[in-house]
Amino acid sequence: YDGEAKLCFFDESMETEILWEAKLTEILASIVSGRNQESLFLQYQPIVDMRTRRICGFEALARLKCKDMEMIPPLQFIPIAEKTKLIIPLGNLIIRQAFQFLKQLEDQHVMDCTVSINISALQVIKEGFAEHVIRLMHSMDVNPSCICLELTESIFASNFQEINRVLKTLRSKGVKISVDDFGSGYSSLSRERELYVDELKIDKSFIDKLLFLSDDQAITGDIISMAHKLGHNVVAEGIEHQRQFDYLKRNNCDKAQGFLFSKPLDATDAIALVARNDAHRLFENLFE
Ligand code: C2E
Ligand code: MG
Ligand code: MG
Ligand code: MG
Numbered sequence: 001y002d003g004e005a006k007l008c009f010f011d012e013s014m015e016t017e018i019l020w021e022a023k024l025t026e027i028l029a030s031i032v033s034g035r036n037q038e039s040l041f042l043q044y045q046p047i048v049d050m051r052t053r054r055i056c057g058f059e060a061l062a063r064l065k066c067k068d069m070e071m072i073p074p075l076q077f078i079p080i081a082e083k084t085k086l087i088i089p090l091g092n093l094i095i096r097q098a099f100q101f102l103k104q105l106e107d108q109h110v111m112d113c114t115v116s117i118n119i120s121a122l123q124v125i126k127e128g129f130a131e132h133v134i135r136l137m138h139s140m141d142v143n144p145s146c147i148c149l150e151l152t153e154s155i156f157a158s159n160f161q162e163i164n165r166v167l168k169t170l171r172s173k174g175v176k177i178s179v180d181d182f183g184s185g186y187s188s189l190s191r192e193r194e195l196y197v198d199e200l201k202i203d204k205s206f207i208d209k210l211l212f213l214s215d216d217q218a219i220t221g222d223i224i225s226m227a228h229k230l231g232h233n234v235v236a237e238g239i240e241h242q243r244q245f246d247y248l249k250r251n252n253c254d255k256a257q258g259f260l261f262s263k264p265l266d267a268t269d270a271i272a273l274v275a276r277n278d279a280h281r282l283f284e285n286l287f288e
Helices: 014-034 074-083 086-109 121-125 129-139 153-157 160-174 202-208 220-229 242-250 268-278
Strands: 040-049 055-063 114-119 149-153 178-184 201-204 232-238
Touching: 014 074, 014 086, 040 086, 040 114, 040 201, 040 268, 055 074, 055 086, 055 268, 074 086, 086 114, 086 129, 086 149, 086 268, 114 178, 121 129, 121 149, 121 153, 121 160, 121 242, 129 149, 129 160, 149 160, 153 160, 153 178, 153 242, 160 178, 178 232, 201 220, 202 220, 220 242
Parallel strands: 055 114, 114 149, 149 178, 178 201, 201 232
Antiparallel strands: 040 055
16 A cells, blocks of 8 residues: 555445445344344254264354345345344344254254354343343253354454453353354464353364365464363364364364355254264264
8 A cells, every 4th residue: 555545436336235235234124123034044054073973063054035035144144233233133033043943953852962153242242141141041941051152253352351251141051152263363362261161163264274284384283282271172163175174183173063064054954964963974984
């Protein structure tokens, strides 16, 4: 950048973007007002325990599907939901849907299966968040130890004390907490020491790098062993290739998630898949 003022034109693409944002805001508002709730749904991506080789949980991932429209991915509507603060009521709907999924799993006698729910910073710092989750958990009668809340690492950059207090309350009830996108830039592992969390989810960028780094070049293994020393479980996400998975196995990663195992699935498919868990052999070939 050479210091020269840059002219910014209001061009067609910006106009399209503004219109699209307005449209998304309208859709989100219609969902939280209850007029269009069916357009919000969750898909569930399996998380595999590297020791038992079984599905030990699912990550719930939000999607929008309005009639006559393509499915809208979360990277498009979550930022708008955050900007408009609609993420708070929307997030509550997401938590409720995820709890309903847990009830469905219970109905199918699937126990010991965790559902991880992505939570935005705005939700956590909203007064009464922990109490809301706890109340809903009780009223829907879901097992707290089957709930995991995923917070992105960047949340901890500010409001560190405040957020830790909320997490402490939730963990005292048995809810698990995971740091999403770990390593993507904000917190250091020394700071992690004081974090009230159970699990670190290594950012996909570290998993991607495993494709072209040798074992002694990659630091992912060091992250895993440091996390273990601090008492945290480690999940690797975004695993697409056997080579990445083999490295993670060699380096004692606890859990694995990625297209190598499965894409995010609709609730019925997810339940059908995990019901076959007992066959034990679902992902056996990947472990050889
Ligand atoms: P995330 O929480 O880090 O979720 C993982 C993302 O990686 C998901 O994208 C998932 O579909 C994708 N993924 C999983 N395995 C693979 C793989 O092997 N390869 C590749 N290329 N991608 C993989 P998705 O569903 O598009 O979600 C993107 C982000 O949107 C999430 O990242 C999360 O930050 C946010 N998000 C999704 N659902 C929610 C939600 O309910 N609430 C909030 N606040 N954020 C959400
Ligand atoms: Mg996540
Ligand atoms: Mg992530
Ligand atoms: Mg991510």
